[in-house]
Amino acid sequence: GAVVSQHPSWVICxxxxxxxxxxxxxxxxxxxxxxxxxxxxxxxxLMATSNEGSKATYEQGVExxxxxxxxxxxxxxxxxxxxxxxxxxxxxxxSASTGNIQYFGAGTRLxxx
Amino acid sequence: EDKVVQSPLSLVVHEGDTVTLNCSYEVxxxxxxxxxxxxxxxxxxxxxLTSSGIEKKSGRLSSILDKKELFSILNITATQTGxxxxxxxxxxxxxxxLIFGQGTTLQVKP
Numbered sequence: 001g002a003v004v005s006q007h008p009s010w011v012i013c014x015x016x017x018x019x020x021x022x023x024x025x026x027x028x029x030x031x032x033x034x035x036x037x038x039x040x041x042x043x044x045x046l047m048a049t050s051n052e053g054s055k056a057t058y059e060q061g062v063e064x065x066x067x068x069x070x071x072x073x074x075x076x077x078x079x080x081x082x083x084x085x086x087x088x089x090x091x092x093x094x095s096a097s098t099g100n101i102q103y104f105g106a107g108t109r110l111x112x113x
Numbered sequence: 114e115d116k117v118v119q120s121p122l123s124l125v126v127h128e129g130d131t132v133t134l135n136c137s138y139e140v141x142x143x144x145x146x147x148x149x150x151x152x153x154x155x156x157x158x159x160x161x162l163t164s165s166g167i168e169k170k171s172g173r174l175s176s177i178l179d180k181k182e183l184f185s186i187l188n189i190t191a192t193q194t195g196x197x198x199x200x201x202x203x204x205x206x207x208x209x210x211l212i213f214g215q216g217t218t219l220q221v222k223p
Contacts, residue, residue, distance in 0.1 A: 034211075043215055043216055044211075044213055093156075095155075095211075100144065100145055100161065100205065101145075102147070102205075102211060104149075104155040104157070106155050107154050107155040
């Protein structure tokens with residue numbers, strides 16, 4: 001199957017700092033990528049749809065100024081958590097579609113101290 | 114409203130048992146139904162189903178879709194401890210967004 005690479009897999013940061021998470025489709029091009037957040041024992045929650053060359057589409061309740069998304073190329077989307085606070089600690093997962101199947105990155109566990 | 118309901122929510126079996134996981138759904142514009150397995154990291158793809166009655170099979174796992182009755186099942190035969198995971202039933206509509214079921218947590222005991 002297709003491979004989606006997500007980096008870093010784990011990050012710890014101080015409150016008030018910004019963290020960038022990268023999502024790459026390794027063997028296919030993705031005009032659309034998706035960013036999810038997952039809390040323990042809950043299902044994935046879609047945060048935003050990242051569109052190559054245009055602005056991301058955010059789900060209701062997700063602050064676009066807090067979670068900056070950039071989809072600069074057909075193989076790379078980034079999510080930047082700005083001025084992170086402890087309540088932003090979570091598991092963030094990206095995905096990209098090819099052939100009607102969404103493939104997920106391995107996820108990034110963010111811990112904000 | 115589009116939704117996906119999985120049952121049971123959790124299941125404990127012993128190695129060698131066969132399990133059947135259920136998924137029922139409601140969707141305005143159906144494109145496909147997908148099954149994923151999630152262990153400690155992000156979900157890994159198992160099957161995509163688009164047509165009724167055609168069984169998809171991969172090793173000990175198989176799945177089938179009934180678009181008339183709006184459900185799908187995932188079967189795992191001769192379960193192993195490595196099958197322990199959360200199994201997600203996910204619907205894809207025309208928007209491209211995924212609609213997730215709650216997941217079934219499967220624990221396979223030695």
